[in-house]
Amino acid sequence: MTRDSAVRVGLVFPELLGTYGDRGNAVVLVERCRRRAIEAELVEVAAGEPIPASLDIYLFGGGEDDAQVMAAAGMCASRLAIDAARAHGAVVFAVCAGLQLLGSTYEASGGRILDGLGLVDLSTRSGDGRLIGECVVQPDASTGLPILTGFENHGGRTTLGPGVTPLGRVTVGRGNGVDGVDGVLADHLLGTYLHGPALPRNPALADHLLAWVLGEDALTPIDDQLVDRLRAERLHDAQLTGLAARRRDWHLNRG
Amino acid sequence: MRTAAALLAGRAAGWVSRATGRGAGTQVSGRVMLAIDPQLLTEVARGRRVAIVSATNGKTTTTRLLAEALRACGTPIVTNHTGANMPAGVAAALGRDPEPDVAILEVDERWVPKVVDPLDAEVLILGNLTRDQLDRFGEVRSIATRWRVVSDTHPKIAVVANASDPHVVWSVGAHANVTWVALGAPWRSDAATCPECAGLLTWSTDAFHCDHCGFTQPASAYRLDGDTLVTPKGDVELALQLPGDWNRMNAALALTTAIAYFDADVTRALGGMRAVEVVSGRFSTCRLSDGRDARVLLAKNPAGWTEVLRWLEPRAGAVVLAVNAHIADGRDPSWLWDVPYELLRDKAVAASGERALDVAVRLDYGGVDHIVEPDPLRAAARLVGEVHIIASYTQFTHLTRESW
Incomplete structure (x- = not known):
């Protein structure tokens, strides 16, 4: 598939939804295009500006409570542009607060239940205690993706509607905090609680998003040896964390 | 007994x-x-004039500079100079040195509300609030809220605060007894929304304003302009030995406190501050195996890293980035992607520390050539010429243990 224009990677409201290095996801997408001699450009949509319909990938990142509420208002105001872009095949990748905003409702500070974008059937409530630590996700088989590594840090409990597919099954950590799964997976739309950020740690996931935009054939191999070393180290570390957690649970159950 | x-x-x-x-x-x-x-905190603080210094970045250095400024004016000072800034460290410092009447104490930003009353503090010196170790500390807003409770419930306490930081300004609330000093805001990424109404903050070159609720930067009698502290009594050139804009900000906050609250003589206070070369290992050097010295700089969070990189960019020499992710460093190094490491593109760089590979991947995507060597001293030895080691907290304490 050839394109007559650069891939436009949109970093939506980075001042509001950029608390956890979310910019890294945009940098990785742009750079992985360039390494394949595919033109790409990082488009920052400043908070307060309308979100344009002309982007190929929309990145919604993580953010603090108040920032999330502000971001939600801006995103809902640009709902028509987002719908139009998606109708033309644009991709949405959302992390943490961004994932919550894909759903119908989320819980803001003070227990207020507010509207999200409603792009998929999921809803989020605050849970007892923050979920913090290394997180490992075995992705849904349909994606063909290898195991995913990340770091989660959130207080949300996200419930998927009937028939909605999660991104994968959590093997270490908590992910959505409900039903042992993480994130959400739909056509040209993917959400997760994984920071790290997710795409630097999981180049295959970055390429999965790019394949939606460019087609599989465009994605010639890239030398990922350095990232593979990082992934091996992180997965090893997470397995130790996971073992420790299981041992703790076992002791708790006995006691 | x-x-x-x-x-x-x-x-x-x-x-x-x-x-x-x-x-x-x-x-x-x-x-x-x-x-x-x-009850020990109360006992060891009894009868003393206590000043509390807190901030996300710079509290150890500000505390040291203020202590030295006052010492140079002839006031004996007790202070927790090793950076042990939780109640235990504060108690130990005060307990060790029972004589001085004035205590200048660095306090961890989360602990300020817990120690204000036991210490019967007279003055609060508040520097800045930025993102730091989110997995442990919670978000910026929650700390501002804790400080706000202190301001609201202690109308008599004196406050010296940074007028350029929206979270600090909000945390002081409508307190009556405040000396504002505008330190400038090089790092704005953690203050996009108004702390008062959560609307979007508007930033001009040197001030912030909220168009929604009117929350705005307070007028300040003291202001940092380059290397000059503008005061009601005239301009003061700082001319510190300590490097970087961030230390000018620390010094401006310390000097404002010395002048406005302790009535210090400006010339003598400045003399005390200018004599400071090393603060709890910060800006100290490490001897490499080949006999060279590498300078060690601490960077704890995106704001701190960005300041250090901007200072390094125009300087010659190589750079070691030594990053760990223990609890004291923050366990999630995602913040690496919020720091403009691209500034190092023309330098020899080593990715180092226990999380050397996270650093290396970040540098790779940023187009920065680098070597990977987890041991920072070995990494420094492999680089030619003058070397700076920028270290996260636990790397830093390990490297500088000897010089504390």
Whole structure:
């Protein structure tokens, strides 16, 4: 598939939804295009500006409570542009607060239940205690993706509607905090609680998003040896964390 | 009696810790003291004038500069100079040195509300609030809220605060007794929304304003302009030995406090601050195996890293980035992607520390050539010429243990 224009990677409201290095996801997408001699450009949509319909990938990142509420208002105001872009095949990748905003409702500070974008059937409530630590996700088989590594840090409990597919099954950590799964997976739309950020740690996931935009054939191999070393180290570390957690649970159950 | 026993036992524990090479001994010493006598903070602070310094970045240096400014004016000072800034460290510092009437104490930003009353603090010196170790500390807003409770419930306490930081300004609330100093806001990424109404903040070159609720930067009698502190009594050139804009900000906050609150003589206070070369290992050097010295700089969070990189960019020499992700560093190094490491593109760079590979991947995507060597001293030895090691907290304490 050839394109007559650069891939436009949109970093939506980075001042509001950029608390956890979310910019890294945009940098990785742009750079992985360039390494394949595919033109790409990082488009920052400043908070307060309308979100344009002309982007190929929309990145919604993580953010603090108040920032999330502000971001939600801006995103809902640009709902028509987002719908139009998606109708033309644009991709949405959302992390943490961004994932919550894909759903119908989320819980803001003070227990207020507010509207999200409603792009998929999921809803989020605050849970007892923050979920913090290394997180490992075995992705849904349909994606063909290898195991995913990340770091989660959130207080949300996200419930998927009937028939909605999660991104994968959590093997270490908590992910959505409900039903042992993480994130959400739909056509040209993917959400997760994984920071790290997710795409630097999981180049295959970055390429999965790019394949939606460019087609599989465009994605010639890239030398990922350095990232593979990082992934091996992180997965090893997470397995130790996971073992420790299981041992703790076992002791708790006995006691 | 109980206080005496607590102090004695605490000192013994500190001595054991130092003698066995476990640490500076301050933390364990203070913990033992507080376990024996929970009222100890009140006892050891009794009759003293206590100033509390807090911030996300710069509290150790600001504390040291203020202490030296006042010492140079002839005031004996007790201070927690090793950076042990939780109640145990504060108790240990005060317990160790019972003489001085004035205490300048660095306090961890989360602990300010818990120690204000036991210490009967007279003045609060508030620097900045930015993102720092989110997995441990919670978000910027929650700390501002804790400080706000202190301001609201202590109308008599004096406050010296940074007018350029929206979260700090909000945390001071409508407090009546405030000396504002505008330190400038090089790092704005953690203050996009208004702390008052959550609307979007508008930033001009040197001030912030909220168009929604009118929350705005307060007028300040003191202002940092380049290397000059503008004061109601005239301009003061700082001319510090300590490097970087961030230390000018620390010094401006310290000097404003010395002048406005302690009536210090400006010339003598400045003399004390200018004599400071090393603060708790910060800006100290490490000897490499080949005899060269590498300068060690601490960077704890995106704001701190960005300041250090901007300072390094125009300088010659190589750079080692030494990053760990223990609890004290923040366990999630995602913040690496918020720091403009691209500024290092023309330098020889090493990715180092226990998380060398996270650093390396970040540098790779940023187009920065680098070597990977987890041991920072070995990494420095492999680079040619003058070397700066920028270290996260636990890397830093390990590298500089000797110079504390």
